[in-house]
Amino acid sequence: MFDRIRFVLVAPSHPGNIGAAARAIKTMGFRRLVVVNPRVGRYRDHPDAMALATGAADVLAASDSCATLVDALGGVTTAYAMTGYDREFGPPMVDVRRAALDAAAGFGLANEGQIAFVFGTERDGLLNEDVERCQFSCAIPASADFSSMNLAHAVQVTAYECQLAVRGLASVQSGQVRFADTDAPAGVVALESFFAHFEQAMIAIGYLDSREPKHLMARLRRLFNRARLTQTELDVLRGISAAIIESRRERAGRKKSRLIIP
Amino acid sequence: MFDRIRFVLVAPSHPGNIGAAARAIKTMGFRRLVVVNPRVGRYRDHPDAMALATGAADVLAASDSCATLVDALGGVTTAYAMTGYDREFGPPMVDVRRAALDAAAGFGLANEGQIAFVFGTERDGLLNEDVERCQFSCAIPASADFSSMNLAHAVQVTAYECQLAVRGLASVQSGQVRFADTDAPAGVVALESFFAHFEQAMIAIGYLDSREPKHLMARLRRLFNRARLTQTELDVLRGISAAIIESRRERAGRKKSRLIIP
Structure with missing residues (x-):
């Protein structure tokens, strides 16, 4: 199914953007x-295109070039014109997530052919006449104040949505641990102070050898981060760290005393 | 809420990527x-950064720079380490869509602070020690064969998901074609008048036999309903129907004349 979706760039100005688009679609499994x-x-073989394609030089080299948009749409039954706004005589507007899901669902239909996502120039996007050749207008939701996405970035977001839809990953995974309203979560900076403090404690009692620390602190980070510590819990753990260090000092003190007094 | 999500780039090599990241987050409403x-x-003020920031020069100029990741995380309660793979001692892994939804949901909780998405270097990503400072590992689903996304592209996809989540657009829109604000949709009663009118036209030209209509009108209804006609379009189609009928009358009139006069 990945071969049934194509990405069409109309009149791009910069070869670098073509290379970056090749990389973008390849990271999402398209070619x-x-x-x-x-x-x-x-x-x-333009140096900018090759530099930005990096590991997708194969996709760049195998790209087709055509004189007109219609030439680029052979075998296509549904073309999406990527555009940020609804044109007066343009086809109906869908968002890119809906388009990707519909494209993937269409592959289950007997008569659906190939799908194309069509992108305009870096500066002006698609001409109206090219939008009108497509069956849908398709928008990437963006800020009302500044919606000017880089061409290759727009290709990346579109390919990302298509990949999730084709792989059936579009629905959201299960949730994660969050703080209840009554908890004050510990901030990352406070957590870092605690980890440093606790590490001192572990060194103090000889449980951690600073010359050969192995994975102790990494394991503890993983444990405490998974638990999503509250500020109260962090205070407790810092108290424990301080107590460990203090007890060690006292013991050292007692040892010293014993050594001296007896 | 857009100001409560920050994007952190750790040790980027290329100023151009910093500029491109500034543009990427601004297109999605973040600063x-x-x-x-x-x-x-x-x-x-590096020329590559400024060239790629284009309309996001303000975000680039206002960016903070820090010496360490911990410095960058002041006020943050949940940091997501962007990484393509699960590290042995890393925090639990979520995908970027889940992370964005959880981040947005967290803003409804009294004690959730700020959220950070943390990106590593272009070449190697994040160091394990930086991943371990975060509360979650966060992956952008990518091809198993080639998952090496450009840094600014990864920022773009992440900001895109965050925007949808914060704006409550993450659920998929309905697949229905909707009218633009400027269109006056044709009402059902007007549609029915049109269908009756058009049927007369089809009968007049002998394309439809009223004693054996088959499914012609049903097919046409299906077609025009799928197109969601506007009132203007309906007026045009009624004009066509009238013209078809009128042309038939004229032709019948000419025939009759011929029959009478010779």
Whole structure:
């Protein structure tokens, strides 16, 4: 099913963005990149494209290039025009999560062909005439004050949603431990002070060898972070740490006394 | 609530990625970027950072920089270590969608403080010791074959999920096509008048036999209902229906004339 979704870049200006888009889709398991009428025709071996593709040089090299959007949509039954706003005569608007779920669900239908997500230029997005060639307009929800996403970032978010939908991971996993309203949670800075304090205590009693600490503190961090300590609990644990260190001092003191007095 | 989530970059190598991260979080409505021990100390006015921040120069300029991760986490009660894999002694792993929903839900609790999403270096990600300072490990689901996301792309996906969660948009919208605010939707009664009118037109031109109508009108209803007609579109279609009927009358009139006159 990953091969049935393609990502189409219409008239990108910067080869670097094509390379970054290749990497973005590959991280999400996709491989089909189509470039329509790029400003730099020989983009595949452009140094910016290759630098930003990194481990996705194969996807970049195998990308198709076409002269027109219609050429890029062969075999496609549903094309989503990525656009931040609803055009007057554009197709109906869906958000990218809905689009990804519908695309994945469509693969269960006998007559659904391939799916395309179509992205416009870095500067202006898609022309109206290209939006109108698509069956849906598709938006990535963004800030009302500043919605100008980088082209490759938009490809990344879209590929991410498609991957979750295709893999059936779109529903949310089970929850995690949270604080009850009555608890004052310990902050991370306070936790760090406690861990340092407790480590001193462990060194003081000889349980931890600072020259060979192994994984003791990592294990304790894991335990206490999993427990999501409250401030009250942290106070208790710091009291224990202080008591451990103090007891060690006293014992050292007594030993010394014994050594001297008898 | 947008100000209670911060994005922390630990030891980024490339100022361009810091600028791109600033743009990424701003597109999703966030403003708090913290940079820990960057390789280029004066990153805020570095040309790559400024070029990639584009409209988010304000977020870049207002970013904090700190010497250590703990310094970056003042006021934070829950820090998520962004990492692609579960570390042996790391905190429990959640995916980024779950983390975002929990972060947003946490803001409803009296004692939850601020939330941090912590990202490692471009090349190696976070060190174990930094992962262990966080309360959760947090993964962006990615391809098993190639999971190496660009740093700013990972920030973008994380900020995208946080935005949806904070705005309460995380649940999937309905798949229904909705009308834009500027469209006057055609009401059901007007639709019925149109269907009756169009049926007359189909009968007039002999395409529909009223004694054996089959499923023609049902098919057309299905088509037009799926399209969710606006009133303007309906007016156009009624005009077409009238024109079809009128053209038929004229032709019948001409035939009749011929029959009479010769």
